[in-house]
Amino acid sequence: MTLGEKLKKIRQDNHLSQEDFSEQFHVTRQTVSNWENGKSFPDLETLVKISNIFNVSTDELLKEDEAVVQRIDSEKKKKNTLLIVLLVLIVGINFSGFFFYQELKKQTAVSFSMEDHKTIKIAKKKETEVATGYFSIPKKGNYELKVSGESDDGEVEVKIKNTKNDKVVYESKKSEWQENQLVLLEEASYQVQVNVKDAKVSPVSLSYQVKVANK
Numbered sequence: 001m002t003l004g005e006k007l008k009k010i011r012q013d014n015h016l017s018q019e020d021f022s023e024q025f026h027v028t029r030q031t032v033s034n035w036e037n038g039k040s041f042p043d044l045e046t047l048v049k050i051s052n053i054f055n056v057s058t059d060e061l062l063k064e065d066e067a068v069v070q071r072i073d074s075e076k077k078k079k080n081t082l083l084i085v086l087l088v089l090i091v092g093i094n095f096s097g098f099f100f101y102q103e104l105k106k107q108t109a110v111s112f113s114m115e116d117h118k119t120i121k122i123a124k125k126k127e128t129e130v131a132t133g134y135f136s137i138p139k140k141g142n143y144e145l146k147v148s149g150e151s152d153d154g155e156v157e158v159k160i161k162n163t164k165n166d167k168v169v170y171e172s173k174k175s176e177w178q179e180n181q182l183v184l185l186e187e188a189s190y191q192v193q194v195n196v197k198d199a200k201v202s203p204v205s206l207s208y209q210v211k212v213a214n215k
Helices: 003-013 018-024 029-036 044-053 058-062 066-108
Strands: 111-120 127-137 141-151 155-162 168-174 176-185 188-197 204-214
Touching (some): 003 018, 003 029, 003 058, 018 029, 044 058, 111 127, 127 204, 141 155, 141 168, 155 204, 168 176, 188 204
Antiparallel strands (some): 111 204, 127 188, 141 176, 141 204, 155 168, 155 188
């Protein structure tokens, strides 16, 4: 007896029309007719439901119908293959997204450092240039700024300005200080100037550190 014939017998034994049977499994009456005529067959999930509702094992339903067993097995293999392909695609997309994110971080990363400890001769003027540096900001945002300075005479001045419009975004001049703050920087190139101001003796021993990095 084929699977279709068994399904028809189960329906008739339970005094159900094809319409009644189809409603229980949320399919059309024509689908039930196709099952019974061997034109198609229920999927595995529906077979399990039929088995549970009418108290007949799936083994009994599929017994003696080798063609249906092979078709169900083929469908399972196709689904498993599709699942594997889907998983590979998901992993590939996630990996690509992660790689893109890492590349984007590299492109927008800012890591500027400028520091020294030295003794310099002081000219007879109020300000003597110590060092000049440059860094670029690829994207407008808040950046972490760490600045420190120390001098045994006069003051160490650190000034950071936007080279595009000469706007000073940071300035500090003290004989000793250490600061850590967030500064809003536009997409532009910046100049860092380190000077000694108002020193009375020469030479002057000083140290400074300037660091700019992503928040």
